[in-house]
């Protein structure tokens with residue numbers, strides 16, 4: 385794919401990933417010269433001349449990097465596990481955008497009872513692959529309903545028995561009378577690198593990765 389040969393393109397999503405990555409980029413000498421809030425620009429230059437940031441949906445980051453439209457990017461483990469990370473080199477866990485993937489249900493839903501009695505439960509989620517693998521490892525039969533957001537609503541209106549979603553403080557679950565009933569995995573954001581760029585732009589990427597290792601070892605993971 386056509387991409388700047390002499391500089392680097394970093395794929396980032398706006399919101400918490402951009403915000404949590406900002407201090408790391410600053411330490412790397414790649415401070416963004418602009419913010420997603422301040423303008424609608426989808427390409428932001430950085431303090432390191434030639435290095436630019438492209439702003440895309442969190443779930444599109446692996447696609448841009450896999451195709452080499454971005455040399456590297458930052459993606460949540462949720463997105464990487466759900467989509468599979470084939471073709472992507474994952475050198476560092478940045479320890480940012482931390483949360484957990486959980487199963488949650490309405491307080492009046494007998495989750496353990498349903499699971500123990502071998503009943504089939506309906507699961508609403510943005511993460512069908514993670515959900516399917518989780519329940520199949522437990523031998524629980526499920527119907528999965530794919531949603532694109534606001535998962536918390538599904539059990540309230542009877543679309544599903546449970547949801548598989550990310551939680552950090554638990555405030556959203558609580559506000560919707562949902563309880564966490566099972567932990568699936570801890571989540572944090574990782575750097576992903578295009579494998580070809582690692583060779584063709586190794587002289588640009590390797591110093592970044594070396595510095596990142598030092599930075600991430602000094603922030604608590």
Ligand code: ATP
Nearest residue numbers: 399400442443460461462463481482483550551552
């Ligand atoms: P959109 O909100 O545009 O539909 P999205 O939900 O994928 O997209 P974000 O909500 O910004 O985008 O989430 C981006 C990433 O941040 C997720 O992939 C996940 O790794 C992480 N994340 C999501 N929710 C939380 C949370 N509550 N606490 C910490 N990190 C989170």
Ligand code: MG
Nearest residue numbers: 399442533534
């Ligand atoms: Mg979101």
